Amino acid sequence: MNRTYELMFIVRPDMTEEDLDKLISTLSAVVPPTGGTVQKVEKMGKRRLAYTVRRFHDGLYVLMVIEGGGPVMHELERRLRVTEPVIKFLTVRVDEEHKRLDKIKKLRDAKKKVSAQPAAPAEAPAAPAAEAPATA
Amino acid sequence: MADETKAPEQQAAPSERPRSSEGGGGRPGGDRPRFGGGGRGPGGPPREGGGGGRKFFRRKKVCKFCTEKIADINYKDYRLLGQFVAESGKIVPRRLTGVCSPHQHRLAVAIKQARNIALLPFAGRAS
Numbered sequence: 001m002n003r004t005y006e007l008m009f010i011v012r013p014d015m016t017e018e019d020l021d022k023l024i025s026t027l028s029a030v031v032p033p034t035g036g037t038v039q040k041v042e043k044m045g046k047r048r049l050a051y052t053v054r055r056f057h058d059g060l061y062v063l064m065v066i067e068g069g070g071p072v073m074h075e076l077e078r079r080l081r082v083t084e085p086v087i088k089f090l091t092v093r094v095d096e097e098h099k100r101l102d103k104i105k106k107l108r109d110a111k112k113k114v115s116a117q118p119a120a121p122a123e124a125p126a127a128p129a130a131e132a133p134a135t136a
Numbered sequence: 137m138a139d140e141t142k143a144p145e146q147q148a149a150p151s152e153r154p155r156s157s158e159g160g161g162g163r164p165g166g167d168r169p170r171f172g173g174g175g176r177g178p179g180g181p182p183r184e185g186g187g188g189g190r191k192f193f194r195r196k197k198v199c200k201f202c203t204e205k206i207a208d209i210n211y212k213d214y215r216l217l218g219q220f221v222a223e224s225g226k227i228v229p230r231r232l233t234g235v236c237s238p239h240q241h242r243l244a245v246a247i248k249q250a251r252n253i254a255l256l257p258f259a260g261r262a263s
Binding site for chain 1: 205207208211212249251252253254255256257258
């Protein structure tokens, strides 16, 4: 299973740094047993929320990128729901999106390389035409 | 009520309109789809735009994502998304922003995701 998920969750703002780290490590520990890997954890810091969530106006944002199958996220979300400091979370599946972006990037790089060569004019009109359906 | 100029409709209009009530509102829904995107986008037929009665169609607006080649429309970059959201928090229609259809769709999805994670509001000042 190589699905990649992006999990963003908001923690109540009155959490200390170490409590937050403890929480993150607890959640990360859930991932390997269910057959996943944590690729990245990013603490995005305190931000003002766009609307009041559980009577909080600010929150600490954390982003985790996890690779694994469906059961991994199922378990993780279940944990998040019962964890008291976590006030909101959102999971987005991103592997298809990454595939699409990589494809576009490759096309753009190929176009750049080709246009750098002297025999450019014939290739250049072909490449944007090929790129346009890819971006659409 | 006959904002939309349609010659055949107008002949049958006085008797037909009240009968074909679509439940609320005087305009029958039947002739709407045939209008298509009148007034929307560049090069549209020079007739009055649907519901606005504008005589001039807009100057050509280009899709920001197509011109700047932004491929990644993410829910995380709320600053970019915020440009396409009105003061009230509503998503701005693409006839005002000039965004092309596939990008508008992705934009809408991203804005809705951002709203769910409290990066963008659902509703701003009352509108």
